[in-house]
Amino acid sequence: MKYIKYLWGLSLLIYLGLALLAYIYLPDEGVTVLHQTASSEALILTKNAFFYASMGSLMLVNIFFVTIGNGILYFPKPMILAPNSSFWLNDSEHREVFLEKMKGWTKGMATIFNFLLLTVLGVIYAEQGHDPYAIKVEYSPMILWVLALVWMGAYFVVFKKTAIEED
Numbered sequence: 001m002k003y004i005k006y007l008w009g010l011s012l013l014i015y016l017g018l019a020l021l022a023y024i025y026l027p028d029e030g031v032t033v034l035h036q037t038a039s040s041e042a043l044i045l046t047k048n049a050f051f052y053a054s055m056g057s058l059m060l061v062n063i064f065f066v067t068i069g070n071g072i073l074y075f076p077k078p079m080i081l082a083p084n085s086s087f088w089l090n091d092s093e094h095r096e097v098f099l100e101k102m103k104g105w106t107k108g109m110a111t112i113f114n115f116l117l118l119t120v121l122g123v124i125y126a127e128q129g130h131d132p133y134a135i136k137v138e139y140s141p142m143i144l145w146v147l148a149l150v151w152m153g154a155y156f157v158v159f160k161k162t163a164i165e166e167d
Contacts, residue, residue, distance in 0.1 A: 001104030
C-alpha cells in the first residue's frame, strides 16, 4: 500500500501529458465531446474549455478520494464502514495503521478513476480523427471497471484483522 502513491502520481502525470497533447492537436474550431443524437444536439467545447473541464474533473475526483483518505478519522464512527472497525478505532496505534491503509486504498481507487478519465480523454482525442496512431482504448473501460471492482473487494482484505495485528 505504501507504493501506491507513486502509481497515483504517475497516473496524474500521464493524464497531464495526454491532456497537453490533446490540447496541442485538437482542432481550434471546437472539440466534439458528445455527438448529435435524435433527441439531443452535439456538445462542442472550445479547446480551452475542454482542457480546463478535463483537468477540473481530474482535480475533483482526486480531491474527493484524498479528502476521504486523509479525513476518515474525523467522520462519525457509524459512518466509517470498515471491517472490524471496532478493532481499528480502538486505540491510537491501530488508528494510525488504519489511516495509512485508508490513504493507500483511496489513492489506489483514485488511480483507477484517473485511468478511467484518461480513457475518456483518449476516446475523445481519437474520435477527432486527426491522429491515425491515436491511443487504442476500446477495451480499457471494461478492464478498468473490473479492476475497480477487484480493488473494492480488496478493501475487505486490507482491513481484516490478522493474527499478528491482534494483541
